[in-house]
Amino acid sequence: MGEAVGGGVTGVILAGGRGARFGDPFKCLRPVCGVPMMLRVAAALQPFSSRLVVATTRSHGPVAWLARLWGMEVVYTEGRGYELDFSELLPYAPAVVAACDLPFLTPNHVARLISKPVMSTAVGAGGYVGLTWLPSGDTARWVDVSMPDLVDVDTREGWMALAGCTGPTYPVFVDPGSLLPHEDVESVPALGGMVRPIAVDAWTCTVLDGHHRLSALAERGLPAPVVPLDYSRIDVRDGDGNEVSKLAVLSAASRGVKLGVRATRHYYNGVHVSELDHVEADIGFLARVRPLKCDPI
Structure with missing residues (x-):
């Protein structure tokens, strides 16, 4: 992954819908391949955005919480649907406005969209x-861009059909000093040209896997590519295969206590998180991207 870094573009995620067809107003927090959909959308927008904004309603407290946790701004709309809420966001132009239920939105989709002059x-x-490029406040002229591979998640059945995890997961880029490790490291490794993302708990900023890479990135002053996982979907074991308490992991990280070197193994659907389809980041890109700051509040 080595997409260009945006300048004055704002990435806006619409996350204030009622979720009537889904049956859950907080559907954007539902994980796909272990990652809450809202954060998957943020990962696609971040390479092109100087700031990320989540537009939600005051009744969507958990959505606002997660957005602020990951260093995104929160603004409130009426939650009347994409088109009506979109009209409230014209002052943010130039902006890419994306619905929160596009789990397989990629930076390539965004790049295609923002190449248009209108x-x-x-x-x-x-x-x-629910994906729009707004180069200015002018909505009188527009063009449609065909993206047949881009789907939104309108129903619970549609979400459940994604359980097989088809499609890669892109990372968000985070200040490594804002993450909470729970393991020691033996030594600081060298970094190659591509960096594999670090697995982190989406709700606490706790590092789950990739402590050695994290130490190397921090030493070089580089942002960390991060995949924020819903910890409720993860199984944790020690080196002998015994179950490890997630509470013990989270507690150690929050208190700054280390459990040892390679003390835990984290699995999603029986697959170690290091073996999931996570997109690697070009180290040159890391030097240019504007990182988010994970704040466990």
Whole structure:
């Protein structure tokens, strides 16, 4: 992964819908491949954005909490749907506005959209999916951009159909000093040209896997590519295969206590988190990206 870093573009995530068809107003917090959908969308927008904003409603407290936890701004809309809430966001132009239920949105989709000189809207196989490039406040002219591989998650059945994890997971980029390790490291390793993401608990900033890479990035003053996982979906074991208490891991990290070197192994659906389809980051890109700051509050 080595996409260009954006300048004055704002990445806006719409996350204030009622979720009527899904049956859950907080559907954007539902994980896909272990990662809450809202954070998957943030990962696609961050390479092009000087700031990330989550637009939600005052009744969506957990959404606002997670957004602020990951250093994103929060603004409140009426939650009347994509088109009506979109009209409240015109002052943020130039901006990419994305619905929170696009779990397989990628930086490549965003790059295609923002290459247009006028307002541009993505069209998936089933119609408009909730992704718009707003280069200015002018909405009188627009073009449709065909993206047949881009799908939104409208229903619970549609979300459950994604359990097989088809498609890669892109990282968000974070200040390594804001993350909470729970393991010691033996030594600081050298970094190659590509860096594999570090697995982190999405709700506490606790590092789950990748402590040695984290130490190397921190030593070089580079942001960390991070995949924020829903810890409720993760199994934890020690080196002998015995179950480890997640509470013990989170408690150690929050108190700054280390459990030892390679003390835990974290698995998603029986697969070690280091073996999941996580997109690596080009080290040159890391030197240019503006990192978020994870704040466990």
